Amino acid sequence: MVPVSPSVDAKSGGELDEQPAGDDERSRDFVRSLERGLAIIRVFNAERPSMTVSEIAQEAGLTRAAVRRFLLTLCELGYVYGKNNRYELTPQVLELGYSYLSALSFPDIALPRLEKLVAETGEASEGSILDRGDVVYVVRVPGPALMTISVNVGARRPANATAMGRVLLANLPPADLEHYLRTYELTPALPRTITDPDEFRAELRKVREEGYALVNQELEEGLVAIAVPVRDRMGRARAAINLSTHIGRKSVEEMRSLVPLVREAAADIELGLSHSLNWAD
Numbered sequence: 001m002v003p004v005s006p007s008v009d010a011k012s013g014g015e016l017d018e019q020p021a022g023d024d025e026r027s028r029d030f031v032r033s034l035e036r037g038l039a040i041i042r043v044f045n046a047e048r049p050s051m052t053v054s055e056i057a058q059e060a061g062l063t064r065a066a067v068r069r070f071l072l073t074l075c076e077l078g079y080v081y082g083k084n085n086r087y088e089l090t091p092q093v094l095e096l097g098y099s100y101l102s103a104l105s106f107p108d109i110a111l112p113r114l115e116k117l118v119a120e121t122g123e124a125s126e127g128s129i130l131d132r133g134d135v136v137y138v139v140r141v142p143g144p145a146l147m148t149i150s151v152n153v154g155a156r157r158p159a160n161a162t163a164m165g166r167v168l169l170a171n172l173p174p175a176d177l178e179h180y181l182r183t184y185e186l187t188p189a190l191p192r193t194i195t196d197p198d199e200f201r202a203e204l205r206k207v208r209e210e211g212y213a214l215v216n217q218e219l220e221e222g223l224v225a226i227a228v229p230v231r232d233r234m235g236r237a238r239a240a241i242n243l244s245t246h247i248g249r250k251s252v253e254e255m256r257s258l259v260p261l262v263r264e265a266a267a268d269i270e271l272g273l274s275h276s277l278n279w280a281d
Helices: 034-044 053-060 064-075 091-103 104-120 163-170 176-183 197-210 252-256 259-273
Strands: 080-083 085-087 124-131 134-141 156-158 213-216 224-229 237-245
Touching: 034 053, 034 064, 053 064, 064 080, 104 124, 104 134, 104 237, 104 259, 124 163, 134 163, 134 252, 163 197, 163 213, 163 224, 163 237, 176 197, 213 252, 224 252, 237 259
Parallel strands: none
Antiparallel strands: 080 085, 124 134, 124 237, 134 156, 213 224, 224 237
């Protein structure tokens, strides 16, 4: 509870916004009325779903007169409902939290889930998006073992040579995929990298049918990775997540057996992003 002391309008004799004690260091642009309105909303909880003006004033550290004014405003805005001298919040307050959820981006939602995936598997995990001919790493959780791959958030790798890139390419509309193949070279990162367009198309068809990609030492010597798409509410593959390891730690088949865990992580991320307006574009 924040202690307050009322200020008085010299012309009208009426009470103005209360000034919190010790508030001198705040910016001159600080809007105290907004602070008090939010303080009133915060005093309601499961133990106090309905309160009188006096109860709200005591919990918020405001005068009854100020609380009454704020409640009148919140009622008119639809955030508070009053009846029989008692007040309670309305479902409209959920809009305030929804605004935050809507602004969350893929890295914000993906990071904690990838941390869990790494804890479950002991291998590194990344998330990326497709940008022209490359994948761009936007989130990364290193595994406990030393890996040879050197990649940080913001790094770019050729999409054709990465598991995440193949997942995203495989889910492009046919016209967009053909544009990619006409525009970008299938970069041979290693001798094993698929560079023949027909062979690459066949590989992408397999990825599309199976719902995941597995790349075995085509990007970096010893590196094996599996990846699945992360889809928006329209079913479009907007990002991808992976698990990566060294062939000396896990075989190709051992990595393939982890695909269900990666799919579970992707589903959780999709659920977390389901309220993001940015993700629905």
